[in-house]
Amino acid sequence: MNKATLAVCRNIVETGRLLLQSKLVEGVWGNISARAGKKGLIAITPSGRGYATLCYKDICVIDAEGKPQKNSLTPSSELPLHIAVYSARQDVKAIIHTHSIYASAFAVAGQPILSVVEDMAQIVGGQVDVSEYALPGTASLAANAVNALAGKNAVLLKNHGLVACGRNLTEALTVALIAEKTARIFLYAKQLNAGINGITAEDIKILRDFYLDKYSRQQLVRD
Ligand SMILES: [Zn+2]
Numbered sequence: 001m002n003k004a005t006l007a008v009c010r011n012i013v014e015t016g017r018l019l020l021q022s023k024l025v026e027g028v029w030g031n032i033s034a035r036a037g038k039k040g041l042i043a044i045t046p047s048g049r050g051y052a053t054l055c056y057k058d059i060c061v062i063d064a065e066g067k068p069q070k071n072s073l074t075p076s077s078e079l080p081l082h083i084a085v086y087s088a089r090q091d092v093k094a095i096i097h098t099h100s101i102y103a104s105a106f107a108v109a110g111q112p113i114l115s116v117v118e119d120m121a122q123i124v125g126g127q128v129d130v131s132e133y134a135l136p137g138t139a140s141l142a143a144n145a146v147n148a149l150a151g152k153n154a155v156l157l158k159n160h161g162l163v164a165c166g167r168n169l170t171e172a173l174t175v176a177l178i179a180e181k182t183a184r185i186f187l188y189a190k191q192l193n194a195g196i197n198g199i200t201a202e203d204i205k206i207l208r209d210f211y212l213d214k215y216s217r218q219q220l221v222r223d
């Protein structure tokens with residue numbers, strides 16, 4: 001494994017620890033991946049291994065068709081989903097899938113998480129839509145997710161959970177956290193029985209452009 005791929009594997013392990021700390025995942029649920037080097041390689045968490053004890057040597061490295069690059073553990077069963085998103089979106093460099101509580105509530109209800117707060121508009125790029133239901137680990141789930149994701153950074157898998165994308169693992173983690181936080185705020189706001197409107201498409205574009213042009217630049221340079 002070359003240095004760059006090794007660094008990505010270590011970063012995935014660290015992101016797993018942060019996911020646990022932030023309570024976005026429990027036990028062995030959810031999965032994390034990132035592009036690893038120039039040859040279209042993808043590094044992804046193994047199936048059925050807890051984040052607390054995960055080591056960089058446990059991370060699976062596969063090519064764009066899903067073929068393992070080294071003797072490794074079995075990759076996450078959601079590998080087809082990760083491959084499909086990378087294939088459809090060249091701008092996506094990292095993906096985090098969680099079953100976090102508040103986002104999953106919207107996934108179960110089949111309702112989008114509206115872009116009701118500004119950080120959501122900035123980092124996700126609009127509301128988080130719900131994909132058509134399909135069984136976990138299937139090509140149908142992957143295709144439905146890509147369809148509902150469109151050009152944004154997050155999508156809800158019906159009756160399942162959240163998929164968050166980013167230009168690096170830090171950004172994907174932030175997307176997962178902001179989507180979960182927004183789902184929570186939206187749910188509380190609904191209980192106040194007020195008419196709730198998302199931020200308009202025009203203002204979402206202004207907020208998103210500001211984030212891409214200015215706010216996020218420093219972070220990407222650091223990573
Ligand atoms: Zn899942």
